Amino acid sequence: MKRVLVLEDERGLAAAIAAVCRRLGAEPLVADSIAAARVLGARADAAVLDVVLPDGSGLDFLDELRATDPSLPAAVITAHGTLENAVAARRGGATEYLVKPLRLGDFERALSGMLTAESAPEAVPVAGGALLLGTGPAMQRLFLEIARAADARSPVLITGPTGSGKTLVARVVHQNSARAAGPFVTLHCQAFPESLLEAELFGHEKGAFTGAAGARAGHLEQAHGGTLFLDEIGDLPAGVQAKLLRAVEEGRFHRVGGREEIAVDFRLITATHRDLAGAVAAGGFREDLYYRLRVLELAVPPLRDRIEDLPMLASLYLQRAARGRTRMPALAADTVELLRRHAWPGNVRELRNVMEHAAAVCTGPVVRPSHLPGWLRHAATELSEPGLEPVLRAWLDARLAEGGDYAAIGAGIDRIVFAHLLERFGGRPTRLARELGFNRVTLRRRLRELGLGKRAEADESSAISMGQHPE
Numbered sequence: 001m002k003r004v005l006v007l008e009d010e011r012g013l014a015a016a017i018a019a020v021c022r023r024l025g026a027e028p029l030v031a032d033s034i035a036a037a038r039v040l041g042a043r044a045d046a047a048v049l050d051v052v053l054p055d056g057s058g059l060d061f062l063d064e065l066r067a068t069d070p071s072l073p074a075a076v077i078t079a080h081g082t083l084e085n086a087v088a089a090r091r092g093g094a095t096e097y098l099v100k101p102l103r104l105g106d107f108e109r110a111l112s113g114m115l116t117a118e119s120a121p122e123a124v125p126v127a128g129g130a131l132l133l134g135t136g137p138a139m140q141r142l143f144l145e146i147a148r149a150a151d152a153r154s155p156v157l158i159t160g161p162t163g164s165g166k167t168l169v170a171r172v173v174h175q176n177s178a179r180a181a182g183p184f185v186t187l188h189c190q191a192f193p194e195s196l197l198e199a200e201l202f203g204h205e206k207g208a209f210t211g212a213a214g215a216r217a218g219h220l221e222q223a224h225g226g227t228l229f230l231d232e233i234g235d236l237p238a239g240v241q242a243k244l245l246r247a248v249e250e251g252r253f254h255r256v257g258g259r260e261e262i263a264v265d266f267r268l269i270t271a272t273h274r275d276l277a278g279a280v281a282a283g284g285f286r287e288d289l290y291y292r293l294r295v296l297e298l299a300v301p302p303l304r305d306r307i308e309d310l311p312m313l314a315s316l317y318l319q320r321a322a323r324g325r326t327r328m329p330a331l332a333a334d335t336v337e338l339l340r341r342h343a344w345p346g347n348v349r350e351l352r353n354v355m356e357h358a359a360a361v362c363t364g365p366v367v368r369p370s371h372l373p374g375w376l377r378h379a380a381t382e383l384s385e386p387g388l389e390p391v392l393r394a395w396l397d398a399r400l401a402e403g404g405d406y407a408a409i410g411a412g413i414d415r416i417v418f419a420h421l422l423e424r425f426g427g428r429p430t431r432l433a434r435e436l437g438f439n440r441v442t443l444r445r446r447l448r449e450l451g452l453g454k455r456a457e458a459d460e461s462s463a464i465s466m467g468q469h470p471e
Contacts, residue, residue: 002026002115005044007037007061008077009053013102017048020108026115034061041065044072046114051078051085059085062092070327073114073365077102093327095364113332113368132165132172133316136308138301142169149296150176155248157233157293158271160300163349166271167231169300174227179267182226187219189230194237199256201230201240202247208257218255220247223266233293234274234285245289268293303344303351310351311336317352318367321359329359331367338369342376415450422452 004021008014009032018028029044031037034056041047047065049058058076065072075096076089089097096110134140149156150173158166167186174184192200199208203218220228230236236244247253248268252261270293279285303310314331322329331339344350354376362371369377399409425432429447433440447453 002045003043004028004111004115005037005041005047005049006030007032007034007048007053007058008050009033010050013100016102016104017107020104020111024108024112024115026111034058037061038064042068046111047072047074048111049074049076051076059088059092062089062094066093066327071365075107075110075114077107093364095366096368109334110368113334114366116333132168133312134306134309135312136306138306139309142298142300145296145298146173146176149173149298152296153178153267154295155268155270155293156296156298157276158269158298158300159276160271160273161302161347162273163347164300164302165348166273166300167229169298170227170229170231170269170271173269173298174229174267177227177267179226183223184227184229185219185223186229186231189232189235194240197237198240198243202243202253202255203258204256205258208255212257215255220253220264220266221262224264225266227267227269230268230270232272232274233270234272234276234279236285238286241286241289245286245292248289248292303347307340310339313348313351314339314355317355318359321356327365329362329365329367332369335367335369335372338372338377342379411450414446415452418447418450418452422447 002025004026006014006017006021006028008017008030011032014030014032018030021028026046029040031040033054038061041064047062049062051058053061058078062074062076065074070093073095074093075098076085076092076094077098077100078085079100085097095114098107098110132143132146134143146169156170156173158169160166170186171184174180187201189197195209199212199216199218201218201220203216203221204212206212206215243253247264251265252263254261276285276290276294280287280290303313311331314336318331319328339351339354346353354373357373358367358371362368396409399412404412421432421436422429425435429443430440432438433443444453
C-alpha cells in the first residue's frame with residue numbers, strides 16, 4: 001500500500017483528504033506542522049502540502065522533500081492562489097497546484113494520477129544506437145522484414161504515412177547490414193526544386209550551370225561503400241528517374257555537366273508516403289524504376305494500428321524531451337488513456353511533438369492530461385464515445401472464452417443485428433426487407449434460424465390488425 005503524506009493544519013480538510021487517500025487504496029500520514037511532517041516524510045510515496053502552516057511554508061518544505069527524493073510526486077494546496085505561489089510551486093516541482101476551497105473530485109483525480117503514474121520503460125537499442133520500439137503484432141512483423149532486408153543487398157522501398165518513422169527504419173536497416181561501417185547518406189527529394197535536385201543527387205562539374213564555381217560530388221558519390229537513402233522518392237522528377245535507374249542497374253553515372261563516367265558502389269533505400277503503384281498507372285512514375293526499387297518492401301504501420309506501443313513510445317519521447325532534469329516525469333494513467341483516444345494523423349512524429357509540449361509545461365514528476373496541448377484534449381473528448389470495435393472485441397473475447405465456434409459467433413452477431421433492426425423498423429420484416437434491399441423470403445428464413453421468427457410474425461400481425469399495411 002502506498003503512503004501519502006498529508007500536511008494540512010485544517011482538521012476538517014485533513015480528514016477529507018485522508019478519506020480520499022483511503023478510497024484510492026493509500027495510507028494517509030497526517031501532519032499538522034512541518035516539524036511533524038519531517039518525521040513522516042521519509043516514509044511517503046507522495047505528498048499533499050498546504051502552503052501556510054504554523055511553523056513555516058509548505059513550499060519551503062517541498063524543497064526539503066525534493067532534496068531527499070527528487071522523484072516524489074507532490075500536490076500543493078493553498079488558500080492564497082497568487083501568481084507568486086503558483087510560480088514557486090511549479091519551480092519547486094509540484095505535480096499539482098490546487099486552490100482552496102478544494103473540490104474533492106478534482107483532488108481525487110489529481111491524487112489518483114500521482115499514485116498511478118507509469119514509469120518510463122527503458123528503450124531497447126539496436127546496432128548503431130538507433131531506436132525502434134514496438135511490442136505489438138504490426139511491429140513484430142516489421143522487425144522480421146527488417147532483419148531480412150538487413151541481410152540482403154537489394155534495393156528496399158519503405159512505405160507508410162507521413163511521420164510513421166520511415167527514416168528510422170532505413171537507418172536501422174543500414175546499421176544492421178554489411179554496409180554498417182560505410183556512410184548513410186540521406187536526400188529528401190521534396191527539399192530541392194527540379195533544377196537543383198539532379199545536381200544534389202549526381203553532383204556537378206565546374207561551370208555546369210550558373211553558380212557552379214567548382215566541381216562537387218553529389219549524394220550518390222558520398223554514399224560510396226554505404227547506403228543512399230532517398231526520402232519521398234515519389235517526388236523525383238521524370239528526367240532524374242531515368243538517370244537513377246541506370247545508376248542502380250549499372251552502378252555508373254555522370255555528374256551534371258560532366259563527361260567522365262563514375263563508378264559507385266552503394267545500396268539504395270527509398271521511402272514514400274505516396275501510392276507509387278497508382279503513380280505508375282497514371283504515368284507519373286517510371287514502371288521499370290518502380291519495380292527495381294521495390295525488390296524488398298517494408299510497410300511501416302501508422303500509429304493508430306500499433307496503439308499498444310503508444311505508452312512505451314510516449315514515455316521514451318518524454319524522457320528525451322526532459323533530458324537533463326534531476327527528476328524524470330512519468331505519465332499518469334488518465335493521460336495515457338487520453339493519448340490512446342487520439343487518432344494520431346501525424347503518427348509518431350506528432351506524438352513526439354506532443355511529449356515535447358508536455359515536458360515543457362509539466363515541471364513535476366507526473367504528466368497529467370492538463371499538460372497536453374489543448375487541441376489534443378478537445379479532439380480526444382470528441383472521440384470519447386466508445387466505438388464498435390472495442391465493444392465487439394470484448395464480446396468476441398467472451399465468446400471465445402466460452403468455447404464458441406465460428407458458426408455460433410456469427411449467429412450471435414446476426415441475432416444482435418437483426419433484433420436491433422426489427423426494433424428499428426417496428427418489428428416488421430417486410431418493411432426491414434424493403435428499406436435495406438433484403439430478399440423477404442431469405443430474411444424470414446434467417447429470422448427463424450435465429451429464433452426471431454415468431455416475434456417478427458407476431459409484431460407484423462399486430463401491425464396489420466391495427467390497419468398498417470406490411471408494405
